[in-house]
Amino acid sequence: MAVLVVTGTGTEVGKTVTTAVLARAALAAGRSVAVLKPAQTGVSGDERGDVDEVVRLAGGVTAVELARFPDPLAPATAARRAGLAPVGARETADAAAKLATDHDLVLVEGAGGLLVRFDAAGSTLADAARLLGAPVLLVASAGLGTLNTTALTAEALRARGVDLLGVVVGSWPGAPDLAARCNLADLPAVADAPLLGAVPEGAGAYEPVAFRAAAAGWVAPPLDGTWDATRFTAEQAPVRGSL
Template identity: 50%
Template sequence: MAVIVVVTGTDTGVGKTVTTAALAVRSGPGTVVVKPAQTGTDEPDVRVVARLAGCEVAQFTSLEDPLAPDTAARVRGVGIPPISAHAARVRELARGHGTVIVEGAGGLLVRLDTGGGTLLDLAADLAQDHPVLVYVVTRTGLGALNHTELTVGALRARGLEPAGLVLGAVPQQLGLAERCNRAELPRVTGVPIAAAIPEGAGALAPEDFRKQVKSWWS
């Protein structure tokens, strides 16, 4: 049975896409990366992943404005698929792949459809009949502890134990908060740090990116 990996973040811009690409490299052949909803960008996240990881990708919904998917749909007066449709398409991909990696939009509770469905709902739905690993991508600086605890708490409330935390963009020069949070994040959440991805990793040449992925993982 295929493993489904869900990549969520504590916020937007924390490094989910680069983390997704790194997970795709780590997962190896037979991996497909899915973006259920993409909003407002010149370069879709799946294109970034395909370039860095060289894997198969799929994007279900594209919306023009840089907003949460449900808001972007309402602004344009368009319909978007419900979570149940996303789940069905992910399951279909799982039948032909060893690993399906699902990258969310923004944080865990950002609405992916106009009915209130979130990435958390999608992950809980998929976990009914597939092994689901959830990675939480977070910042290293101020605010990371609170945002990460809230995200982990929301996952646990639905019976989903995070597989690990990922530091999505670790700066070369660490300040006091960044140094402390490396120890504090696993302490306050009870979730280990699975990877620390350096800031700027997404700008690496694909060959260099793929070579370095292993060194970022714990």
């Protein structure tokens, strides 16, 4: 796997921290890593963006941002409002392919969900993944409502002939409720793809040294980690009549 596309079921589900986890786990396994953010929205000038956060947490990666737009909106809308050229699926795929020539792993982090529009033509992260022939990792929220958005995203990928590698819970709560606990079994079922990790809530606030030491324990072996989905799900399973 030279390129892995990281998307989410929506905004604020933990995509950037999960991308940092993936980067760190790969680095720890001895792989060279690049992180590509096609369109960073909601920042301008010298403000820190998502790739900067990945570098802070994971360290040692090549970080590339193709464009940034100041409004915290979908890339196509943010580019239009800024009067700037958008970054489409083709530009994203070309940049990722170039990075893949001299890196073992390229992580492409989208903005928002899978079908957020890059440009006026309606190209999306799913189109970039299809052009690359790259699998997609879906970052999902833990609690109520996540099954529907996960199933919809998985269905959209299948309709486009794009492989869904698996699902990672982007922010596993310290005190999970009944829905979150049950979702550990239900997420892979509705996605028809394996559960490949659970990142602890607040992991992005860890000191980098602690984050780097723990990251591989939050994702499964296909992502260069040691996390065990069967064991984690069994440990978190609700006892009948509890909660």
